[in-house]
Amino acid sequence: MNIQAADTNITTDREPKMQARRVNVFYGDTHALKDVNLDIYADEVTALIGPSGCGKSTFLRCLNRMNDTVASCRVKGVMTLDNEDIYSKQVDVVQLRARVGMVFQKPNPFPKSIYDNVAYGPRIHGLARKGDELDEIVFTSLQKAGLWDEVKDRLDTSGTALSGGQQQRLCIARAIAVNPEVILMDEPCSALDPIATAKIEELIDELKGHYAIVIVTHSMQQAARVSQKTAFFHLGNLVEYGDTVEIFTNPQEPKTKDYITGRYG
Amino acid sequence: MNTYIVLLILLALSVLNFTLGKKRVLAAVNGDMAGLHSLPNHYGWFAVIFSLTPSLFILFIWMVSHGHIIDTILIEKIKATYGALSDFEINVHLSDIRNLANNDAVSVAISPELREAADYYDKLRVNSFWAAALLAFGIMLGASAYIAKLITPTLRARNHIEQAVRFVLVASSTIAILTTIGIVLSLLFETMLFLQHVAIDDFLFGLKWSPQTALRADQVGSSGSFGALPLFAGTLFITFIALLVAGPIGLLSAIYMTEFASDRIRTIAKPVLEILAGVPTVVYGFFAALVVAPAIRDFGTYVGLDVASESALAAGLVMGIMIIPFISSLSDDAITAVPQSMRDGSLALGSTKTETMLKVLLPAALPGVVSAFLLATSRAVGETMIVVMAAGMAANLTANPLDAVTTVTVQIVALLTGDQEFDSAKTLSAFALGLALFIITLCLNVVALYVVRKYREEYE
Ligand SMILES: Nc1ncnc2c1ncn2[C@@H]1O[C@H](COP(=O)(O)OP(=O)(O)OP(=O)(O)O)[C@@H](O)[C@H]1O
Ligand SMILES: [Mg+2]
Numbered sequence: 161m162n163i164q165a166a167d168t169n170i171t172t173d174r175e176p177k178m179q180a181r182r183v184n185v186f187y188g189d190t191h192a193l194k195d196v197n198l199d200i201y202a203d204e205v206t207a208l209i210g211p212s213g214c215g216k217s218t219f220l221r222c223l224n225r226m227n228d229t230v231a232s233c234r235v236k237g238v239m240t241l242d243n244e245d246i247y248s249k250q251v252d253v254v255q256l257r258a259r260v261g262m263v264f265q266k267p268n269p270f271p272k273s274i275y276d277n278v279a280y281g282p283r284i285h286g287l288a289r290k291g292d293e294l295d296e297i298v299f300t301s302l303q304k305a306g307l308w309d310e311v312k313d314r315l316d317t318s319g320t321a322l323s324g325g326q327q328q329r330l331c332i333a334r335a336i337a338v339n340p341e342v343i344l345m346d347e348p349c350s351a352l353d354p355i356a357t358a359k360i361e362e363l364i365d366e367l368k369g370h371y372a373i374v375i376v377t378h379s380m381q382q383a384a385r386v387s388q389k390t391a392f393f394h395l396g397n398l399v400e401y402g403d404t405v406e407i408f409t410n411p412q413e414p415k416t417k418d419y420i421t422g423r424y425g
Numbered sequence: 426m427n428t429y430i431v432l433l434i435l436l437a438l439s440v441l442n443f444t445l446g447k448k449r450v451l452a453a454v455n456g457d458m459a460g461l462h463s464l465p466n467h468y469g470w471f472a473v474i475f476s477l478t479p480s481l482f483i484l485f486i487w488m489v490s491h492g493h494i495i496d497t498i499l500i501e502k503i504k505a506t507y508g509a510l511s512d513f514e515i516n517v518h519l520s521d522i523r524n525l526a527n528n529d530a531v532s533v534a535i536s537p538e539l540r541e542a543a544d545y546y547d548k549l550r551v552n553s554f555w556a557a558a559l560l561a562f563g564i565m566l567g568a569s570a571y572i573a574k575l576i577t578p579t580l581r582a583r584n585h586i587e588q589a590v591r592f593v594l595v596a597s598s599t600i601a602i603l604t605t606i607g608i609v610l611s612l613l614f615e616t617m618l619f620l621q622h623v624a625i626d627d628f629l630f631g632l633k634w635s636p637q638t639a640l641r642a643d644q645v646g647s648s649g650s651f652g653a654l655p656l657f658a659g660t661l662f663i664t665f666i667a668l669l670v671a672g673p674i675g676l677l678s679a680i681y682m683t684e685f686a687s688d689r690i691r692t693i694a695k696p697v698l699e700i701l702a703g704v705p706t707v708v709y710g711f712f713a714a715l716v717v718a719p720a721i722r723d724f725g726t727y728v729g730l731d732v733a734s735e736s737a738l739a740a741g742l743v744m745g746i747m748i749i750p751f752i753s754s755l756s757d758d759a760i761t762a763v764p765q766s767m768r769d770g771s772l773a774l775g776s777t778k779t780e781t782m783l784k785v786l787l788p789a790a791l792p793g794v795v796s797a798f799l800l801a802t803s804r805a806v807g808e809t810m811i812v813v814m815a816a817g818m819a820a821n822l823t824a825n826p827l828d829a830v831t832t833v834t835v836q837i838v839a840l841l842t843g844d845q846e847f848d849s850a851k852t853l854s855a856f857a858l859g860l861a862l863f864i865i866t867l868c869l870n871v872v873a874l875y876v877v878r879k880y881r882e883e884y885e
Contacts, residue, residue: 224773226769226772226773229768229769229772231687231688254775254776254777255775256775257772257773257774257775258774258775259775261773261774262769262773264766264769264770264773266766268764268766268767268769268770269770270767270770270771270785270789271767271788271789272788280771280774280776280784281774281775281776284774284775284776284780284784285775331770334770334774335773335774338774338775
C-alpha cells in the first residue's frame, strides 16, 4: 500500500513506521475520532495530548487493534504498519499486537512472579527455545526497563508486590520482552509519584532509539520533555500535529495555543 | 378482646408517640432544625422504639408462659381434689378441664368438681390476660411519659436508634448461630447414645451394613450390623461420577459464557443454565429413575453387559447434571471478577483468547473455581432424592459404576421412614450417619474457604 503524500499536509523524506489516514472511529453512535491523519516514525517519541474525552486513548488503541475487544467499536479508514494495512483481513491480530506493544495507564502486572511476568510474552510466542535463552530475554528486558538492579534478588516474588512505579516498569519490561517495533503508552505515569515518573521518562528517552513510541499524556511538561512529535486532539479531531518544539513554542492553531498555555481545561 | 386487639392498640399508641415526639422536639426549637441534634424523624422513632419494645416484651412473656403457669396451678388443684394420681391421669384431667372451658367434648361425665375446675381455669385465663394487657398498657404509657421528658433537642436520638438497630442485628445472628449449635449438639448427643450400642470402629470401618434390628428379642438376627464404610464408599463414588460430569461441562461453559459468547448469547444462555439449579431435585430423581437408569440398562444389555436396573452410573450422571449450574455460575463469577486490565495486558502482548484464559484468567480465578468445585461436592454428598430414586438400597462395596450402590443419605431416609422405636440402634444410627455427613461437608466447606482466603490473588 502506498499513500500519496499529497493526501495530507504532511511532507517528509522519511518513511513513517505507522500511518493513519482518514481514520474515523465510532462507539455505537458516538463519533469518537473524525478523519484523523497521523504519521508515526521509528526512533521517535510521539506524544498525544488533548482534553479528556477527545479520543487519545481511542486512537492509541486503534494502533494495535485493542479496540477489537470493544463490541460497539467500529473503525473506518486506513492504518498501516510498515505500509501494510493492519485492518486488512490477512493480518493476524495476535502477530500485530506482538509487533505493537502496549503499556496501560494503571500498572497491570499479572499476579505471577516477576520472572513469569516478563517471560509471559516470549513463552507465548516461542521466542526462547531453551531455559537459558529465556533467562537472557528476561534479564535484558528488565535491564532495559531499568528494573533489574531492584529485583534481581527476588525474581520469584509476585509482580503485584512491587511498588506502583516498579510495577509500571515491569509492565514496560513485559512489553519489551516480545521485541515489539512500536510501544504504545496510555498515560503511563498518571498513577505514579514524581520520582517514579522521572524514572519512566528517563526510560522512554533510552528506549526511543530502539522502538517507535507513542505516548498519551495529560502533562504538557512531560510531552515537551520526552517527545519529538506532538499531536493535539480536540473533540475527536486532530487539530495540530508537528515537531514538539514547534507546537510548544509556535502553535499554528489558536486552540492548541489555548490548551498548552493552560487556558483551556 | 384478645391479644390482637391489644397489639393493635399498642401499635396505635406508638404511632401517636411518633408524631408527638416529633412535634414536641420541633416545638422546642421553634421549628428551627439546626437546633436539633438529630432529624425530627429520629426523635419519632426513638419514642416508638423505647415505648413499644418493653410493652411488646411483656406481652410476649405472657404469651409463652401463661399456659405453663396455669397448668401448674391446676395440677396442684387436681392433686388436692383427687389425691395421688399418675401423670397420665393428671393429663386426662387437665385436658378435660380445658375442653370443658372451651365447650369441647369431654371424656367423662361432667361432675360439679369438674365444672368448678373449668370455671376456675377460665377465670385464671381471663385474669392473666387482663393482667398482662394492663401491664403492657401501663408500661406503654409510663414509657411514653418518661420519653416525653427525655426528648429534648440535645437528645442523641440518632445514636440511640443506631444502638437499637445494632441490637436487632446481633439478636438475629445470635439466633442463627444458636440454632446451628443446637442442631449439632443434638446430633452429637444422639450419636453418643448410638455409640453405646455399636463400637465406633465397627461403625466407621465395618464392611457390612444391614441395620435391621429385631422388634422382639426372640426373633433371629436381633442385632444388625452397622458398618458404614459401604455407605461412605457409595457416597464418594457417586459424587466422583457426578464431578466427572459436572466439572468439565460446568467449567467449560463458564469459560465460554465469560470470554467467548457474544452478549446476546450470554443474556439468553446464562439464565437458562441457572434454571437448572431451580429444578427440584425430586424431578431429577425421577428423571434418573425412569429415563437414565433404564436407558443405561438397555444399552448395557445391548452390548452384552450385566447392568443393574439401579446403578451408580445413572445416579451419578443425573447428579452431575444437577450440580453443573453450581460449578458454572460460581466459576463464571470468579472469572468475571478478574479485572479487565489482566485481559488487556495479556491480549496486548499478542496472546489469543484461549492463551489468556489458560495462562492468566484461570490461574487468577483459581481460588474461586476450586471453591466452586468444593461447594458442588458438598452439595452432591448431601444430595438425597436422586440417589434414593436411582441408585438403589443395596449396600455394595464396589467400584463398578454399573452396580447398585447406596449412600449415606439414602440410608438415613430408609432408617427413619416407617414406625420406629426411638431408642433402637437402628434409629440412632441415622444420627451417627447424619453427624458423619455433616462433618464431611463441613470439612469440604472449611477447605473451600481456606483455599479462597489463602490463594486470593491480589490483582492490583
Ligand atoms: N468503550 C467505549 N464505549 C463507548 N464509548 C467510548 C468507549 N471508550 C471511549 N468512548 C468515548 O469515546 C470518546 C473518546 O474517548 P477516549 O477514551 O479515547 O478519550 P481520551 O482522550 O483518552 O480521554 P482521557 O484523557 O480522559 O483518557 C469519549 O467521548 C468516550 O466517551
Ligand atoms: Mg484515555
